[in-house]
Amino acid sequence: MDQDKQIIQEFTAGEYKEGFVTDVEQEFVPKGLNEDIIRTISRLKEEPDWLLEFRLDAFRKWQKMEMPRWAHLDLPEIDFQDIIYYAAPKKDKDRPKEIDPKLAETFEKLGIPLKERDVLAGVVAVDAVFDSVSVTTTFRKTLAEKGIIFCSFSEAVKEHPDLVRKYLATVVPSGDNYFAALNSAVFSDGSFCYIPKGVRCPMDLSSYFRINARGTGQFERTLIVADEGSYVSYMEGCTAPMRDEQQLHAAVVEIIVEKDADVKYSTVQNWYPGDADGKGGILNLVTKRGICKGDGAHLSWTQVETGSAITWKYPSTILKGDNSASEFYSVAVTNNYQQADTGTKMVHIGRNTKSRIVSKGISAGRSQNSYRGLVRMNAGAKNARNYSQCDSLLIGSKCGAHTFPVIRSDNPTAVVEHEATTSKISEDQLFYCNQRGIGPEEAVGLIVNGYAREVLSRLPMEFAVEAQKLLQVSLEGSVG
Amino acid sequence: MGYGNYRDPMKARPAQYVVGAGEKLELSFVVLPGESRDIEVSIDLVGEGAEVTLKGLYLCGGDERVNFRILMHHRAPGCVSHQLFNGIASGSSKVTFEGRIVVAPDAQKTEAYQENHNIVLSDDAHVEATPQLEIYADDVKCSHGATVGRLDEEAQFYMRSRGIPEQEARVLQMLSFLSSVTPEGREKEIEGAVRAL
Numbered sequence: 263m264d265q266d267k268q269i270i271q272e273f274t275a276g277e278y279k280e281g282f283v284t285d286v287e288q289e290f291v292p293k294g295l296n297e298d299i300i301r302t303i304s305r306l307k308e309e310p311d312w313l314l315e316f317r318l319d320a321f322r323k324w325q326k327m328e329m330p331r332w333a334h335l336d337l338p339e340i341d342f343q344d345i346i347y348y349a350a351p352k353k354d355k356d357r358p359k360e361i362d363p364k365l366a367e368t369f370e371k372l373g374i375p376l377k378e379r380d381v382l383a384g385v386v387a388v389d390a391v392f393d394s395v396s397v398t399t400t401f402r403k404t405l406a407e408k409g410i411i412f413c414s415f416s417e418a419v420k421e422h423p424d425l426v427r428k429y430l431a432t433v434v435p436s437g438d439n440y441f442a443a444l445n446s447a448v449f450s451d452g453s454f455c456y457i458p459k460g461v462r463c464p465m466d467l468s469s470y471f472r473i474n475a476r477g478t479g480q481f482e483r484t485l486i487v488a489d490e491g492s493y494v495s496y497m498e499g500c501t502a503p504m505r506d507e508q509q510l511h512a513a514v515v516e517i518i519v520e521k522d523a524d525v526k527y528s529t530v531q532n533w534y535p536g537d538a539d540g541k542g543g544i545l546n547l548v549t550k551r552g553i554c555k556g557d558g559a560h561l562s563w564t565q566v567e568t569g570s571a572i573t574w575k576y577p578s579t580i581l582k583g584d585n586s587a588s589e590f591y592s593v594a595v596t597n598n599y600q601q602a603d604t605g606t607k608m609v610h611i612g613r614n615t616k617s618r619i620v621s622k623g624i625s626a627g628r629s630q631n632s633y634r635g636l637v638r639m640n641a642g643a644k645n646a647r648n649y650s651q652c653d654s655l656l657i658g659s660k661c662g663a664h665t666f667p668v669i670r671s672d673n674p675t676a677v678v679e680h681e682a683t684t685s686k687i688s689e690d691q692l693f694y695c696n697q698r699g700i701g702p703e704e705a706v707g708l709i710v711n712g713y714a715r716e717v718l719s720r721l722p723m724e725f726a727v728e729a730q731k732l733l734q735v736s737l738e739g740s741v742g
Numbered sequence: 743m744g745y746g747n748y749r750d751p752m753k754a755r756p757a758q759y760v761v762g763a764g765e766k767l768e769l770s771f772v773v774l775p776g777e778s779r780d781i782e783v784s785i786d787l788v789g790e791g792a793e794v795t796l797k798g799l800y801l802c803g804g805d806e807r808v809n810f811r812i813l814m815h816h817r818a819p820g821c822v823s824h825q826l827f828n829g830i831a832s833g834s835s836k837v838t839f840e841g842r843i844v845v846a847p848d849a850q851k852t853e854a855y856q857e858n859h860n861i862v863l864s865d866d867a868h869v870e871a872t873p874q875l876e877i878y879a880d881d882v883k884c885s886h887g888a889t890v891g892r893l894d895e896e897a898q899f900y901m902r903s904r905g906i907p908e909q910e911a912r913v914l915q916m917l918s919f920l921s922s923v924t925p926e927g928r929e930k931e932i933e934g935a936v937r938a939l
Contacts (some may be wrong), residue, residue: 310803312758334876337857403917579841620932639890641865653918654875654877656877656878656879656880656882657880659847659850659879659880659881660847661878662876662877663875663877664874664875664876664877665873665874665875665886666872666874667872667873667874667888668870668871669869669870669871669872669888669890670868670869670870670871671860671862671868671869671870671890672868673823673862673865674863674864674865674867674892675892676862676890676891676892677889677890677892678888678889678890678891679887679888679889679891680871680886680887680889681885681886681887682885682886682887682890683884683885684875684877684882684884684885685760685883686880686881686882728747
């Protein structure tokens with residue numbers, strides 16, 4: 263037994279290799295949050311008046327709201343006046359078009375190619391965001407030939423204001439919740455993509471978010487629009503330096519899926535989780551929502567959540583179009599003092615809408631891992647169907663695993679099924695593997711990966727490999 | 743074998759039960775058409791080897807409001823709890839089921855199971871199920887399941903293609919759905935209520 267524990271511990275001993283800091287000159291706005299700060303951010307980004315108004319309106323709503331406390335989380339008091347809301351690496355005036363070599367080096371180190379290099383390396387178009395600004399977006403030209411727009415949110419505001427204005431805040435209104443309102447007031451950068459009618463995006467699109475500066479918050483805003491009959495696979499990744507202070511990441515992601523369009527959204531979330539004593543780490547408080555607007559639309563969420571001190575995230579789908587479908591696949595790993603309250607919402611409005619939820623939680627150390635979900639069948643959701651499965655795996659006796667699903671049906675023809683189980687890696691399972699010549703270390707790896715396989719297999723190839731490695735590293739020192 | 747040491751279930755709300763070491767508690771709930779009920783039960787398993795079985799049946803045909811709130815708190819190691827609640831909502835009735843299982847940090851070797859199944863027969867009936875698992879120990883076997891659905895069309899077709907009239911086929915399926923939660927000796931009464939639905 264003791265030996266097993268030791269083996270699990272050794273197996274899971276790893277470290278956060280993305281925890282370095284890039285030494286680059288940055289410009290900041292002063293600390294604090296008020297209308298002047300918002301005006302400054304808007305001015306720095308050279309935004310039109312309507313967007314400034316949108317921000318100010320959201321800020322006024324936010325001031326009247328209270329921090330949500332319903333999650334199964336021990337949320338610290340956040341001093342919103344003690345955060346820097348905008349930080350950007352300084353542009354070299356002599357070479358305004360080029361990427362600062364230090365930034366290029368940073369992303370290289372993180373394994374994110376900023377140059378459009380050999381096709382064989384796997385073709386992925388990347389939008390790289392460093393603190394509050396987008397550094398570069400690759401393959402823009404190739405994509406533009408097909409009419410696809412993929413650029414930073416700030417550029418989209420300048421170059422495609424009509425599209426942005428048409429869709430912004432249509433899925434997540436500015437006053438939707440506390441953190442969405444905060445984001446709407448101070449959001450900095452993120453990605454914008456628009457896939458025109460009938461176009462199948464030839465490569466995966468990807469955004470990479472990096473927090474670097476101390477004392478800052480990152481407020482990502484992403485908007486994805488898939489027009490009729492189009493297809494896109496979008497991936498998102500993120501990392502941050504190791505620090506003693508907690509940093510805030512409050513994002514809003516909106517996805518609009520028109521008639522017969524298909525969107526696949528994948529996330530590997532690897533923010534700094536804090537150290538083994540629960541010091542530091544990112545507070546990841548995120549609103550992600552998509553709408554299957556037209557008939558036959560399809561939206562699929564896949565997430566691997568291994569990082570962040572606190573995760574508060576419920577990627578949701580509104581199934582408005584008839585025959586539309588959505589899936590949510592999630593693996594959430596928590597270790598040490600990490601806390602996660604994550605899940606999904608499936609709101610069925612249209613007829614024959616279908617949704618499927620597969621959530622796998624793994625908790626270790628002294629962490630708390632909760633699944634929270636809503637499946638709602640509205641009165642008009644004739645013949646709607648949902649199946650949910652939420653499993654929890656416990657490693658160690660000091661962690662917690664919780665499941666809070668809500669099922670609501672207002673339609674007699676709708677069928678909802680929910681199942682949840684909780685178990686641990688048993689000595690029997692380890693013994694079985696050992697007996698067959700599989701080393702104990704490998705056995706834990708096998709069991710965890712096997713357990714998460716149904717979700718990992720949904721990830722695009724590049725991500726799946728990374729995610730498997732992450733799962734192992736994240737369980738650092740998980741028994742004790 | 744002893745029974746749970748219960749504390750006045752009629753007057754105290756929620757009804758509270760404390761089940762000690764080696765004790766067994768079995769409770770059965772039946773809510774028939776025409777009855778609106780708020781049923782709140784809180785059960786503490788405080789001694790090793792305690793066992794609890796809860797069964798619930800509800801039938802709503804009019805504008806009833808039936809609310810279940812169950813808290814199953816495993817505070818001691820090696821306890822077992824089973825819960826099964828099946829019900830049918832018709833008319834403009836509204837059913838909520840909130841079932842919470844909590845396993846305390848030291849309650850190792852716990853087995854806790856909960857199931858809640860609902861059949862909705864009419865457009866205006868509403869069902870809301872909120873099963874919850876809160877687990878703070880690792881060596882446990884816990885599961886919950888909840889479903890909301892309609893009468894299975896294939897089963898209906900199977901019976902009707904064998905000459906069973908539509909109404910009778912519906913009644914048969916509802917009775918079989920409720921059979922696992924029907925208390926002994928009350929089969930006739932429940933059959934009557936299903937037929938009248």
